[in-house]
Amino acid sequence: MSSVELHPADAIAFLKASRRANHRGRSAFDRLYTIYILAISTVVIGVLGYGSLRNHPFSPENIASVNARLPFILAAFFGLVFIGVLRFATWQGPVSFSRPDVPFLLGSPLSRGELVKPKLIGAAIFGAAASAGLGIVVFVFLEAKMLADAGPLLGATLAGPVLFGLLAVGLSWHVESSIRRARWVVRWGWILFVLAVAVALGVRDPSGDLASAALWSGPWGWAAAPIVAAAGGSAPMWPVTLGLLAVSATAALFTALRSADAAPMEELARRAGLRSGLSAALYVQDFRGLAMLGREARRALFLPRKRKIRHPRRALLVVPWRDALALLRAPSRFVWAAALVGAGALVGGASGNHPGGLALAIVLGYFAAARLVETVRQEADDPDAAGRLPWAFGDVILMHTLVPSVVLAGLGWVVIGVAALDGVLTGAEAGPSIGLVALASPMLVICAAGVAQRGRLPIELLFYGSEIVILWYALGPLLGLIALGAPVASMIGNFDRDLGMSQAASSAAFFLALGLVLGITILRRRRPKTP
Amino acid sequence: MPKTSGNAKQRLVLTARGLVKKYGDAVALGGLDLDLRSGECVALIGHNGSGKTTAMRIMAGLMEPSEGSVKIKGIDIHVARGNPITRSAIAFAPDNPVLYDDLTVEEHLILTGLAHGVGDGLDERIDIVLEELGLTDRRDYLPSQLSRGMRQKTSIACTLVRPLEVLMLDEPVVGLDPPSQRLLRDEISRLISDEVAVILTTHQIEFARGIAAKAVILDNGEMVDHGAFDQVVEGEKAASLGLV
Numbered sequence: 001m002s003s004v005e006l007h008p009a010d011a012i013a014f015l016k017a018s019r020r021a022n023h024r025g026r027s028a029f030d031r032l033y034t035i036y037i038l039a040i041s042t043v044v045i046g047v048l049g050y051g052s053l054r055n056h057p058f059s060p061e062n063i064a065s066v067n068a069r070l071p072f073i074l075a076a077f078f079g080l081v082f083i084g085v086l087r088f089a090t091w092q093g094p095v096s097f098s099r100p101d102v103p104f105l106l107g108s109p110l111s112r113g114e115l116v117k118p119k120l121i122g123a124a125i126f127g128a129a130a131s132a133g134l135g136i137v138v139f140v141f142l143e144a145k146m147l148a149d150a151g152p153l154l155g156a157t158l159a160g161p162v163l164f165g166l167l168a169v170g171l172s173w174h175v176e177s178s179i180r181r182a183r184w185v186v187r188w189g190w191i192l193f194v195l196a197v198a199v200a201l202g203v204r205d206p207s208g209d210l211a212s213a214a215l216w217s218g219p220w221g222w223a224a225a226p227i228v229a230a231a232g233g234s235a236p237m238w239p240v241t242l243g244l245l246a247v248s249a250t251a252a253l254f255t256a257l258r259s260a261d262a263a264p265m266e267e268l269a270r271r272a273g274l275r276s277g278l279s280a281a282l283y284v285q286d287f288r289g290l291a292m293l294g295r296e297a298r299r300a301l302f303l304p305r306k307r308k309i310r311h312p313r314r315a316l317l318v319v320p321w322r323d324a325l326a327l328l329r330a331p332s333r334f335v336w337a338a339a340l341v342g343a344g345a346l347v348g349g350a351s352g353n354h355p356g357g358l359a360l361a362i363v364l365g366y367f368a369a370a371r372l373v374e375t376v377r378q379e380a381d382d383p384d385a386a387g388r389l390p391w392a393f394g395d396v397i398l399m400h401t402l403v404p405s406v407v408l409a410g411l412g413w414v415v416i417g418v419a420a421l422d423g424v425l426t427g428a429e430a431g432p433s434i435g436l437v438a439l440a441s442p443m444l445v446i447c448a449a450g451v452a453q454r455g456r457l458p459i460e461l462l463f464y465g466s467e468i469v470i471l472w473y474a475l476g477p478l479l480g481l482i483a484l485g486a487p488v489a490s491m492i493g494n495f496d497r498d499l500g501m502s503q504a505a506s507s508a509a510f511f512l513a514l515g516l517v518l519g520i521t522i523l524r525r526r527r528p529k530t531p
Numbered sequence: 532m533p534k535t536s537g538n539a540k541q542r543l544v545l546t547a548r549g550l551v552k553k554y555g556d557a558v559a560l561g562g563l564d565l566d567l568r569s570g571e572c573v574a575l576i577g578h579n580g581s582g583k584t585t586a587m588r589i590m591a592g593l594m595e596p597s598e599g600s601v602k603i604k605g606i607d608i609h610v611a612r613g614n615p616i617t618r619s620a621i622a623f624a625p626d627n628p629v630l631y632d633d634l635t636v637e638e639h640l641i642l643t644g645l646a647h648g649v650g651d652g653l654d655e656r657i658d659i660v661l662e663e664l665g666l667t668d669r670r671d672y673l674p675s676q677l678s679r680g681m682r683q684k685t686s687i688a689c690t691l692v693r694p695l696e697v698l699m700l701d702e703p704v705v706g707l708d709p710p711s712q713r714l715l716r717d718e719i720s721r722l723i724s725d726e727v728a729v730i731l732t733t734h735q736i737e738f739a740r741g742i743a744a745k746a747v748i749l750d751n752g753e754m755v756d757h758g759a760f761d762q763v764v765e766g767e768k769a770a771s772l773g774l775v
Binding site: 015018103265 | 633
């Protein structure tokens with residue numbers, strides 16, 4: 001056996017050739033056919049869509065209004081994409097290896113930098129191409145609706161997003177290659193999220209100064225500035241922002257390529273394991289599996305805090321104790337629930353009793369409840385666990401609704417308190433509202449628990465088509481709408497008949513109590529899934 | 532009999548000092564020191580969760596230690612990450628074999644050989660390794676066509692087809708039938724005779740007996756006993772932990 005100079009390209013070329021030879025999947029013709037169909041569909045839909053938009057351009061007043069809001073819309077959008085890409089890099093990122101790549105390639109003496117660089121360059125090309133595609137969609141919309149000059153607009157909608165995409169790929173490698181930076185992004189990334197939301201809120205009252213601040217607030221604004229200028233808006237310094245973006249993207253990519261060998265083996269191996277789970281979960285549309293992978297990834301960065309609550313002495317309190325522990329150890333669930341309740345209250349308040357707005361508020365409330373019933377999902381993951389308790393499965397599930405109901409009601413009462421302090425609710429209205437929240441919260445939690453105890457999407461449903469799968473996932477929000485729809489409708493009907501709050505609330509309370517009895521009865525009859 | 536113990540002719544190839552791995556408050560490995568010389572075999576023995584695999588993965592460079600260092604030929608493998616000298620030296624076979632699902636047994640060996648710069652003689656080397664591990668008639672099988680034991684043997688074969696100085700085998704006999712265990716023992720003995728240093732983890736003391744010169748007992752991450760193999764496995768600690 002003699003040794004020769006190591007060439008990663010040789011090993012990778014052999015790997016690719018062997019895998020291609022053994023691959024029993026689609027032929028090259030099938031792949032080309034798919035690309036052809038996608039391309040032709042895109043062109044046809046693009047031409048039709050463009051024609052349709054072009055036939056109904058904005059009026060000059062609308063164009064002025066959109067131009068005033070465009071800096072906020074685009075900067076907020078790019079900001080959300082930016083934090084999304086960086087968050088993705090905390091558990092996957094632009095460079096990923098398969099599980100066997102770890103022992104066979106990364107564990108070999110081949111240069112790790114040489115193994116990483118082609119993947120990083122591929123990710124940069126993909127990022128640039130995806131951004132260009134996005135830019136073209138923006139171009140088509142703005143050119144057709146705002147009748148902007150096509151040449152400069154096309155240049156701006158390509159240059160800004162493409163440079164932004166390259167910057168995002170470069171920075172995301174820096175996150176991927178350092179656990180410290182990944183932790184930093186997870187810990188502080190929410191600030192960027194809040195900033196993006198704050199920028200988006202600027203749409204409500206657009207002013208020149210605020211727009212300028214949005215465009216200078218970071219790379220997300222720099223990428224938006226040339227588009228705003230080309231669409232006819234005010235961004236006089238756009239060449240500077242574009243230059244800043246170009247310099248940042250070049251620096252990020254250059255330093256990323258220079259540090260291509262910096263990622264620790266342990267981290268690349270962990271991501272390879274997550275990638276294999278991710279592919280499997282996506283293949284069977286298992287969103288629960290995806291969520292669990294996300295949690296596993298977070299736990300690798302931050303160990304869960306082992307906060308404790310003294311265990312109860314009474315058996316009946318053991319399930320609520322377990323639920324309280326679960327919430328205490330995953331406080332993000334509570335934060336999400338609070339945010340969703342707050343968003344629901346804002347949407348409901350702003351709806352002016354419009355059915356669509358109220359329905360959205362109910363759905364947001366349902367999602368808040370769904371965030372709090374994780375332990376029910378765990379019972380569904382392991383039906384035998386409930387079998388070790390001295391109660392029927394349905395009763396265990398019902399017990400699991402106690403803590404989430406109290407927490408959700410508490411959040412609802414906080415909203416009522418804020419509304420009362422703000423003068424939105426009078427004292428006479430606040431009292432009945434507290435009672436209604438006390439009934440509506442367990443109702444939503446019971447709906448969420450009933451849906452959660454079904455477990456993961458049965459694989460056989462995938463054979464019945466996407467409509468059935470969508471319906472399976474939509475059942476929860478639909479149940480929430482059905483459960484709270486009647487009480488809300490009765491309240492609005494009573495308000496329309498000029499009845500007082502107490503009378504409107506009592507009829508709604510009746511419907512809620514009826515729904516609760518029905519929900520509890522159904523939940524208690526649930527049986528664990530048999531494998 | 533290849534069983535050897537340290538002597539002047541044997542080179543020190545791996546030095547582990549104060550290896551600690553912590554997950555928050557939990558200590559998976561609480562301080563392991565190990566010297567490994569060429570032509571020497573050390574068995575890491577302990578119950579489930581004793582820290583054997585953690586120690587092995589740290590020494591293989593697959594896991595970062597919380598404290599301590601591992602040096603191969605004087606190079607700290609966790610400081611000089613991805614150093615080709617250290618990675619050429621270490622061959623690691625995990626307890627749970629990870630293989631490409633679309634590569635045959637032979638192609639796994641070719642890939643390993645190419646990645647480790649094996650030039651002329653690779654084909655002959657593959658034939659020999661396949662023969663030694665009883666995989667010749669499975670050379671064109673994909674992993675999905677192999678039993679757990681055969682996949683384990685393929686993973687081990689990949690470590691043998693390339694030049695190496697330190698062989699690390701994590702629970703190598705899991706899934707292997709007695710004849711395959713004997714083949715593996717013979718192969719390890721041959722490697723030890725060829726001055727390869729071997730570290731293996733196992734629950735099966737009898738497998739290690741005869742090939743391992745030294746033993747280290749780990750319990751709850753702590754190194755509770757170490758020394759000459761026979762002395763350690765017949766010692767008080769091994770008995771009190773119920774390892775023998």
